[in-house]
Amino acid sequence: MSALYFLLLALPAATLAVNLKPYNETAHMMFVESDANGDGMFTRNELDMVFKGYDTNGDGRVTRHEYTSYTDLHTPTLHDLSHALYDIYDSDNDHHLDKHDYDNFFAIMDADGDGIVQEMEFTIYWTALYGSLEHVHGHGSQG
Numbered sequence: 735m736s737a738l739y740f741l742l743l744a745l746p747a748a749t750l751a752v753n754l755k756p757y758n759e760t761a762h763m764m765f766v767e768s769d770a771n772g773d774g775m776f777t778r779n780e781l782d783m784v785f786k787g788y789d790t791n792g793d794g795r796v797t798r799h800e801y802t803s804y805t806d807l808h809t810p811t812l813h814d815l816s817h818a819l820y821d822i823y824d825s826d827n828d829h830h831l832d833k834h835d836y837d838n839f840f841a842i843m844d845a846d847g848d849g850i851v852q853e854m855e856f857t858i859y860w861t862a863l864y865g866s867l868e869h870v871h872g873h874g875s876q877g
């Protein structure tokens with residue numbers, strides 16, 4: 735179940751529709767949802783589980799449509815953000831998310847390179863990312 739609620743999709747639609755700020759609080763809630771076994775460490779395997787939740791047709795890869803359709807259905811105001819995030823995940827730009835992309839993305843979040851994404855690393859990464867993407871999700875929000 736947690737796999738279906740990864741990252742920005744982890745939050746109740748009402749929260750998302752209003753505001754992602756403060757970003758560190760949003761990042762904290764995402765971490766809790768993404769850390770499937772609740773041990774305070776986000777692992778490479780847990781990242782796989784998360785994206786498996788988007789693989790609607792079960793072919794082992796996640797297309798843009800598979801990734802964005804949940805957002806479009808539940809939080810249409812975050813349509814632009816979900817596309818911007820897909821662009822970030824799709825690091826080799828081949829229009830499919832697969833192992834290569836997950837390896838890259840995990841390595842970026844794992845700032846100290848020890849193979850585990852601690853909550854601190856996760857929160858710092860996502861707080862900065864939401865800040866840098868404010869132009870695609872910050873319409874009308876304040877503070």
Ligand SMILES: *[C@@H]1O[C@H](CO)[C@@H](O)[C@H](O)[C@H]1NC(C)=O
Pocket residue numbers: 756758759762
């Ligand atoms: C988020 O940042 C604020 C301001 O620095 C801080 O008071 C708060 O405890 C932080 N929340 C989390 C979950 O880290």
